[in-house]
Amino acid sequence: MGAFGHLLRPAAGPIRRWVLSAFPRPQTGAIDYDHPAGDPGLFGPSSVTWRVHADFCGMLAGGLCALYLQTLHPRALAGVWDHSNFREDLVGRLRRTTAFVGGTTYAPTAAAQEMIEHVRRIHARVRGSDEAGVPYAADDPDLLTWVHVSEMSSFLAGYRAYGPLDVPARIADAYLDETRRVAEALGARDVPGSVAALDAYIDHVRPTLVYGERSRVVLEILARLDLPVPLAGLSRDVFLHAGAALLPPWANELLGRSEQDLRKARLASAALRRMAPLFRAALTEGVASRSCRRVGVDPGILDRWPTTP
Template identity: 80%
Template structure:
């Protein structure tokens, strides 16, 4: 009954998401087979819950992009080896597909995705803006990219997700997800909030706002989503993502008082919209993966036993 009443509001949202992040026409992952395969995490993981929230993940992913523009070597790989100026949406889609696949896909598919990315990384190398060498398979660089993403996804869920995050759940999330980073070749990956805080404190002195940062931020600000009301959609999610930035990152990115105000407005707007997104997206990869392992998707509405205490 409730779903029928909400359909006039949720149907356009579903079309928006499916247009912006379409399924591959052929050769996509079969999330419903083989039966019983838990993938890398399984339904009792915190990761399955946090990565199931569209608003938190998209805003968090954009926050991670902001953070990654501050690392000269991470940015150099994007600058030299991608067509981000023309296809930033494509880059977002590929990142979304990788995170979704390694989270929910059957085990063999998840490992195959990791192997493909490692193969690509092996050919991404060069000199950064200061003339220092970089390579995409540098373990320390991989750790930074992973940390910037997971910290942002966690912040996104805390801001826009359907339930509060207990401290134990946050620690479990970081501990679970580091297995993907380590499989890609990262090292010394933080596995708790305390370890993440220590890592961030140590890396801040190596981060900087450069001319390349400015250019990428300009491209991001003009992101052209292939959806109705693209400018409004973009601005809400971009500002909601930027609002997740920690204060030190906002300072490095030179965000003005006006930017901060836009972030607060976007945060309130997205929080109001988030329940409609959840009502619209009831048959995504998380739901199909739940069917694969024989559990009801409602299980993901509660924290696993052992991490549920705030």
């Protein structure tokens, strides 16, 4: 826990219990992150991705930010609207997304590839029309690219806001270049591999984004998200508003966020920055650390950027 570990230790147990309550380990079918020895998975310990995805606060806030962004794409939103039970189990959807990102990042190669194939099979069955009657398919390469970009840009923003390390341009570019391999394996195309390419892509897509009635309904459900944790309402509001603080100005404008909304986001962001070291000190035995040991490296490598990403 570092130089101040003795000061942080009393909070470690409650924080671990909080996280395991919100994101419990599956009782069956759990991925074996400890074997086989030496298997680096899709990225490995020399990747930027292993470091970015190891930061709980940045990833949770970033994931919530991504949900805001994903509600703005009419066809991407229609797939969720028509083919998921998000109205009754938004927590379950959030957990499944978390499990997929964690698995494709840290799981042994075969398990990660099976997760990708499983999602591809699901996407092949998801068809319909959006609110305006435009047909969609979940395996449409363009939709897959939007979902990926909304997530990775948000995770990167989350790490920059709440993570332990500054993110130089070369690291941000390496992260986007690395993570696009999962999107491409799912069927995405023209996936941005640098910050400049990501900015250009978003500028291209923005005219097609809409804040509609379905967007409003989904965000209302998100605002009532009920995690099974102590102080559930406070926990939700801190992370949800801290996630909203990561939204770019154009998204705030499109979502019609008020000055009060923006003020809540700033306050939550400041609060999460103060809390983040407690989470890092408490969460030292997650899948990132276990995966480091699987490939025979000290988990301490996650505390510094690779020298040649």
